[in-house]
Amino acid sequence: MRKELLDELMIISEEEKKYKSGQSTVEQSLYAKDNLTEIDRKRLLQRGKLITVRPHSRFVDFPEHRHNYVEMMYVVQGSITHYIEGKELVLRKGDVLMLNQHVSHAIKRAEYEDIGINFIALPEFFEVPLTMLHEKNVLADFVIGAMRQKNPVSHYLLFRLKEDLQVENLMENMIESMLHTHCNEDIANQYTMGLVFLYLLNHLENLSHNSSLDYKETVVQAVMEYINSDCQNANLTKIAEDTHQSMTVLSKLIKQKTGYKFQELLQRRRFQKAVYLLMETELTVEDIALEVGYENQSYFYRQFQKRYGMTPAKYRKLHKKDKRIPI
Structure with missing residues (x-):
């Protein structure tokens, strides 16, 4: 990743300064109205936007929660540890974790060098990437499951890609465009995400976990x-x-x-x-x-x-x- 963008991602935010100074619990008002069992997209996603990115907040443990949006974490450097359904999943540089709205998970405290990027997206964001996929495969199943209103299931995918330049370049493009607002960024990022999906389909040997099948x-x-x-x-x-x-x-x-x-x-x-x-x-x-x-x-x-x-x-x-x- 370009040094300028990495330097920007490593800046300690105002929220993180509180944790670093000793606050031991997550700042609830930033994530949810009542409690942290479900993180609310309205707190993180601007009205009218289909997707945004947010660096994962370091220096604090995130208690078990779920989201009312689809989340994808990409690890830029270091490691981020998730706990899903009793499993400890340590994500390292280059790994991609996809979680639909129904997955409950907790996240271990990350330190200064641990940089994870959360892609926060509405299910409809994936309509364009879905058209770029074959009818029946693991990613199409994930997207369709995320859009399903009846009989929803907890579903997550973990791709251990290590340091893959192709995916890194695509992720960097999306991160940069969302941090620094560009024209037509939603549609551009939908097609970029589609390219990421197509690449992942060609590397299913790197698919490490899939909770529902x-x-x-x-x-x-x-x-x-x-x-x-x-x-x-x-x-x-x-x-x-x-x-x-x-x-x-x-x-x-x-x-x-x-x-x-x-x-x-x-x-x-x-x-x-x-x-x-x-x-x-x-x-x-x-x-x-x-x-x-x-x-x-x-x-x-x-x-x-x-x-x-x-x-x-x-x-x-x-x-x-x-x-x-x-x-």
Whole structure:
């Protein structure tokens, strides 16, 4: 981040001077009318504005609370510790935490070098970013959930991006435009946020927490169901399109969650089915190879012998009676 902007963000505010001088509780009048259990957007967001930024106030613990707006925290430097649903989440430089209105959380005292920026936004701010996303993905689900009036759920996302220059530049642009009022800043920031979302979608391996569902698990489960239902034709390109992921991201998620590459999982499933067909049907070995997705007969024979230590015909002869299907 540019030194001039960072220097501005590190200035100790009048509110922070009180905490630094010994005031141990949050200045309630700045955040809510009656109590701090729900922070009120009217105290933080100017009338007619869809979004604003506010440096996180240091030198004081924030008690458990929720908001009547969507909040996104970006850590510029140092660390900020949140407590959500009994979990301690330590955000470090470059991390992005998104909270919808229904998330209750507390925040540990931050010190002088700990700079976090809160993006305070109405749900409708995300209408433009939503149009830039695919129909079904973790960020679209988050935005739709934030807009939902009926049956709302607590939903948060934490992306551990470390020091990523692309996201840092986009965040810097939004922070600078909101601290120093620019023309058409709301619409410009909506499109900039859309670019941030698109970048995050290409780096789902950095998605650390999601309170209402584990999106990684959901994607990988879809991959396994796809392989099991159609191992003959399964390919990574098709499942990447269906789950709206890039090939690179999807490969990383599969390896991260299962310990195997996509082709390894596919081959395991194909040979499970091949063994089943050897013992349960009278199909020829050549037909079985085609049935499980191998047009190259020689390759099928080599891989089968490598895996089971014998030819398919010999395997059928030895195990036809006991019907034992190894994994």
